[in-house]
Amino acid sequence: MGDLRDWCISRQLWWGHQIPVFYCDDCEHEWASLKDAEHECPKCASKNIHQDPDVLDTWFSSALWPFSTLGWGNGDVEMDKLFTSQDMKDFYPNSLLITGFDILFFCVARMMMMGESFMGELPFNHIYLHALVRDENGQKMSKSKGNVIDPLDMVEKYSADILRFTLAISAAQGRDIRMSTDKLEQNRNFTNKLYNAAKFLQMNVDTFHDLKGFCVESALGRYMLSRLNVATAEVRSCMDEYRFNDAATAVYRFIWNEFCDWGIELSKADKGAIVELGAIFKESMKLLHPFMPFITEYLYHELSGTSLENADSVMIMKYPYKTKKRLKDEARFEIIMDVIISIRRAKVLVDLANQKIEKAYVKIDNISHEEQELMKPFILKLAKVDIVEFTASKVENSVSDISQKCETFIPTESIDLAPIINRLSKQDEKLQKEIDKLSGMLNNERFVANAPEDVLAKNRELLADAQSKQKKVIEQLNSLKN
Template sequence: MSNSYEPQLTEDKFYKIWEERGYFEVDSNKSIQEEGKNFSIMMPPPNVTGRLHIGHALTFTLQDIITRYKRMDGYKTLWQPGTDHAGIATQNVVEKQLLAEGTTKEEIGREAFLKRAWEWKAESAGIMTSQLRKMGVSPAWKRERFTMDDGLQKSVKEAFVHLYNQGLIVRGNYMVNWCTHDGALSDIEVEHEDHDGKFYHIKYPFADGSGFVEVATTRPETYFGDTAVMVHPDDERYKHLIGKKIKLPLLQREVSIIADSHVAMDFGTGVVKVTPAHDQNDYEVGKRHDLEFITVFDEKGILNEYAGEFKGLERLEARDIIMKRLYEEGFVVKIEEHKHQVGHCYRCKNIVEPYISKQWFVRSEVARKSIEKTNNGEAKFFPPHWINSYNSWMGDLRDWCISRQLWWGHQIPVFYCGDCDNEWASLKDEEHTCPKCASKNISQDPDVLDTWFSSALWPFSTLGWGNGDASMDKLFSSQDMKDFYPNSLLITGFDILFFWVARMMMMGESFVGELPFNHIYLHALVRDEHGQKMSKSKGNVIDPLDMVEKYSADILRFTLAISAAQGRDIRMSTDKLEQNRNFTNKLYNAAKFLQMNVDTFPDLKGFCVESPLGRYMLSRLNVATQEVRSCMDEYRFNDAATVLYRFLWNEFCDWGIELSKADKGSIVELGAIFKESMKLLHPFMPFITEYLYHELSGTTLEASESIMIMKYPYKTKVRTKDEARFEIIMDAIISIRRAKVLVDLANQKIEKAYVKIDNISEDEKEMMRPFIARLAKVDVVEFTNEKIPDSVSDISQMCETFIPTQSIDLTPIISKLTKQDEKLQKEIDKLSSMLNNERFVANAPEDVLVKNRELLADASDKQSKVKEQLESLQC
């Protein structure tokens, strides 16, 4: 073996071999598969326009760890990969390309635009998957899907047509979230942010000229669409005005003052404008009071003829111009600073408008059974508190707006007849005649479906559901659906619980009759080392590919896993990566030490471990195996990684390797145990474990089977007697080392040490003696039942140890300790004097008092230990 492990020489090479041999596919582990054990997990399909970020790295690392574990544990395993067409994001990219070329999508037409979008997809789709390969992930790449591949396009049509024919997909004029750039958005595609805006107090004059009411609004540019002014029916200030007419400022149009309990009497002036076409709450008021709905700007946000002289202005740009005119005409009372929440498009960050538009919706009742089944325990959340968030959102669920004013995506499979106004949904790619009147004047709805509609089908569309021309009652015959639906587990970020997870739940239950997942693991965010959210503007973004290049895929994976405590954000830092680089170095050096003594090592299976140290380390491996399996089965990835770290670093390397220097006969056994532990660690660190396993076996991956399809370790026997003996050995070593520190002989070899311990046999003493002598650096270790006079001693948990002092000059040691005692006493006297001074205590800041009390307690504790040492040396 070379002096250090070089991951850049192994990772790409090993990955290529794994993939070429088909190790990631469903039947790769057929030789160890157990009947009836199936495991499936879906890759959250990354956008074809995307690049791997640290959140992706966490999701896919955890998915890969559990998949490798299940594959090695004998499960028929499917990790389904794929990518998402990302409607808005992809269209935006292609539109920008066209603009850079001096043209637009409208100029080149829909067909040419879609051709360009497919070309962009072909160019960019492989970028994310190639980046995932750098992370060492092992999905079934031969089964990779795309949300707009031929089969999934059929699946989407099947789902739409089925819901349409049941009346669960409907079209109508509704108040929707509208982005003037990207069109209609669902509720969860709107990000609400605090905004430093203004409260505009405007005079609305009475039509009879008798005065005015003062109306406060944050959106004066919409007042052209006001069709009422509203007060609370119980507001004594305004009861007498209900029914009175008002003229809108700058306009001659009259509206009435109405009463509605929606008004908050203690907010603003208690008088509010009612703009039913541009406010969600006003929309409901307008329906209750049968008000006119006046839309004052178009789909691009441009004010129309209702805005009079302001026609043609963009809505937000018009605000200051409108207010300047109102001020000039004497309609402005005052303008106040006002912080409030404003909705922004999650894609382009444009301010979103409530807007009445004809759109397609999935009725909220589609989700009813999935909510019931989830709360009946048919799907389990990890951590469990996420079911509360799920229920909170689903309890207020509204109809889901699924139409998008885009060209890239699944075009809505609804056709219209231009002659008889017939409308129908169809599974066909094209319709040529109207089924009602046989007219050929046919057109398809130009909108496409929300990207999340096709993603909501992902757990079963990827398994073949609806991919063919079969009718609905013949869709469930494929073996994949039988083996892998419901999916065993979903792992994703909590931030798409409502975007994606809840929608998969409703669609899976609706079409297959079962919830799509048995278990749902939602991980938290990856933040920087200070707990701040990563962003380019802050300059604190950690690029996972840079970390792979600098450290290795194994180190990044293990760092993410050991930090991934359920329900807690991860604080990522280079310090943690460095710590785990040290871990890989520790493993490598352990293997080097073993190979310095023996060239190759057998597999543990079928090998007889006989030496006391070998039996002890095997017992510790069994304990670790039991704990790792328990943690993995409960998705406690951080706990499993911690167990592995503890066993391999603390127990095997720090103790097992060191103890073997006193028992060379155990080296072969330790090598076999270490090889088995590489299988235990493999799901977390696939590359270095593969490398070290083959190095110690005297083979290469090119010429032999990978450990990734070998059987995962299982617990055999925990040897309590061997464990107890070595606990005594390690306790005695630590105790002697502490005693040596007292006489300044910490790293020096001494002639003799005594170990006082009861109830061990002579054979046990003989077995223990060489280990204690070697690691404690003692020529002679004697066991005793008595205290040894003229010695320094240390009392530990299981024994008491003594170092004779007759041949040790204690004078300089006693002198040094005496000086420490005197120095500490002066410090104690000073602090005590200050804290006993009533004037000081009365006037000093509380934090100063707290600090001084802490210093006094620390000094007293140190002095107590110094005095104990002096007493031990002087007795």
């Protein structure tokens, strides 16, 4: 706040706060008054006086806003309706101001001067300055460019929830926001995901308890609860630092990638856990509520068997606050998910990606029998296997996959290999033909001598590529034929 110049506060307008300065036309005395009207000069008692016709710059009254709205200088006009005597103590300085860069000096600097001057304290604890909203190509929106996104149209076309969430998840500090209908579409998918998750839960259980006072006992329930707690910790710490985009991302990731992609899928192997997942989902609606207040309210009540008309709103319920991570429950499910991914990968190798297979072996170091039994149903269901066996050593004659926490094996005797071998052999032949053709050209001295350098480089590249592909196909064939 250095290098300040005088501020011209008078405006030659009619609409505004008329300057409360009066002039005596006789003795030229000039005075300011709190009264609406003055009738005589306090110095010479002349009735020949007039008020300054100018009004105050608009920013004069805005500059007082952080404390004038708390009752400062209002007298008792509409006290206890528009403000209370407690307000100044509770709400000054204001906790936060959110505004755009564009009015930083015009508004914010003047609020600071007035606050400091009249209250003896700056008017805000924090100021959050947000950036500009641009179009998807980073262009400023303008009518002449025809790239304006009208927020009210978007509310109509998508929903207030979707528009709000899209703005929030894009609001990285210090960076302009790029807005596009693609982003709005993507977040519409998110609301569909929420809706479908709730629908799945309710296909199994009619209504769900609140998480508070409810005992989550199943391994899956405990795992999901732990993940909710982790997300809660992240959302809270982001919100406390006004990192709106990170907070929105954290809740999005939990609900979509963890709860829907894994939690719901895993619950198909443990339907008893669904009653717990429902309570956890309801809690996640509270976590999401500030961003998407409407659909969260709706789904929360749907799953509770209540409706807003006859129950309290989510907006005055306690925000999720438990942040404890359950390491043991998390470690178990990290292994379960790793095994499922590993078997799925092995199945891709033998063209059985989406089909059920008879048997798979899993090799994990240091795992108790009890844990094996816990893991089995999830693996069977999600990896689509009839029998899963834990093994301490490699399994011969099998297709295998090595993952972070496990190795998995699909025994070749349990699958019909003929069509796979057939496909790989054909691939091998085709690659061989290509290799013959390319190496024929590259071994032809005249071709090499006459062809442009970039053509030669291209052909060499193609040859190396075909050779490495063939090598992999042959390796795969050999492992299957054994």
